Amino acid sequence: MTGFRWDQLARDGMARLGRLHTAHGPVDTPAFMPVGTAATVKAMAPWDVAETGAQMVLGNTYHLMLRPGAERVARLGGLHRFMAWDGPILTDSGGFQVMSLAQLRKLDETGVTFKSHIDGSSHALTPERSVEIQDLLDADVTMQLDECPPAGWPHDRVAASMRLSLRWAERCQRAFRQRPGYALFGIVQGGTYDDLRRESARELGAMDLPGYAVGGLAVGEGQAETFRVLEVTCPELPADKPRYLMGVGRPDDVVGAVMRGIDMFDCVLPTRSGRTGQAFTAGGTVNLKNARHREDARALDPACTCATCTTFSRAYLHHLIRAEEMLGPMLVSRHNVHYYQQLMAGLRAAIQRGELADHARALADGWAAGDIPPLQS
Template identity: 65%
Template structure:
């Protein structure tokens, strides 16, 4: 078993890349999509079923886990992998984004952030050092630097100030992380949608030196066009020989566009959250199973899909259990969505390796243009 964290690029097609991230807990095939297990569970899924969809790695959430059940408790119980019965790699985010979006009465200083828990109002302080300590207690394989994520739109002055604070925190995160063989620390590029600020951030991160690099501060409301505008240059500013991770993305067409621009890793709550709200992602686009058109339809969601929802159940059944608020609706639709996402990743990995990524991309968009199959 390898004791080191490493990344090998095996193929490219244009800017799109395919490779393998090796960790002591197993290999991660890139481009990789990481299902989100916010509170030590991918909602409505058993871990072995998440694995069966093709997922090599999960994401856990530092903010949620530090508040409940606490990182100290998880550590006493043998670490996050044992706690949630997932023996493969786990990436934990730093908690910065959730502090921005969920915490009440947060106060930001050079030292870190103090905030009130959205659960019970208790007061907490997270600094780069504390974030590294929490993630170490959790035992995650890939640790993210603690950063400040400004909500867009923001003035360029505010984005610059925030980015420079994040870069100082990145250096402190690196120092606090120390030397942990087999575990990786990723730096997070910030700078909003401003190219000069992105370049300044990338240079600061390269100087500190990380095992991988994330493009942060996107998919926070700026829209796909602006996001792709940044991705046209941001990944190229990061080291070639390290994984590049786009945080919090996204819809299937966001993912394909990101991979086309040189991104290796992504995560998003979308496939699982959409499954719980009656939305299924298919090769033809999004299907709203709650719509009345499905109530008498004996066909599967997608005739070519091999997930249990498509193999064993009709649209009419899925419509019925969703309308009846049965738990199986969340289970089947989430499984289908995660299966679809992983199939999309495998399709891209194969296409990049074979030098036909452009054709893959064209076919992907082409199929979605016509929308769902016609109603009966």
């Protein structure tokens, strides 16, 4: 088993082409990780996820802590065996739930106590316990426990939160069990305040962690502000370590973040949108619920090579979604995850060629052109 590392293979502006080496195999970056919150990428079998080109998936500490329980997963051979995913897994620490489930938790210096959204039972999640759970799950990448502040908090409140996350990062580092191919990532916080982002990035960088995430974005601040924060933050992070933007995002968000130095992404959007009949294509988003697809014999995206697009018509997908048939969300989710993987492959190739700016413009032009309606007979 090789040690955990990230190799930079090429660069175009701030964008980096690289390869992440983990205990369960390599990951080509920039990379998009499908979200498997509860040990499953929703509406997709693991072999279908792999067929899209995805190399790494994400699980969630909070949700797996509640059910089926980390100790149970460990007894059953770890998360890879449990969910039949042979590739690398990154686990979110539960920090996002500190924000999203604020009405169900209490937070202090020690950690967080959650009231389960399932049955009301109480669960303590300290930095040490979060790392222990992720170790029991056998995550290739463990994320530090942090507090993710929502958009709009004042400077003093965000500063206190960011420094709490720094102290938690130190506790996570002490608790993390070193093994070849496994890594702990720190999470840069600081809201939209430049001085706090720089402070967080520099303090975490001094800890010499194997990788770094940028958290606390895509929480309501808008794309332009997200990009501005990345322009402030990324230059402060170690150049030889991978950078992960948490919970982002739409295709144009991903492209813009890659151009600002981000290497790794995750987001629920491909499968969440798939479950509602919204597809991502070279011509922008397509709402398959719309009546104009009722007799459209074309592929969902003629430029796509996924099994959905090469097998089924828009009319059939429209029928499945409107009839609330289970297969509809499955087929659209599979297409969306494939689309994101092809998006990342295209970005990697463009960085290798030194043509990322031109490639990004071509993508944007395609999305701006929009979906072309069917010919009327």
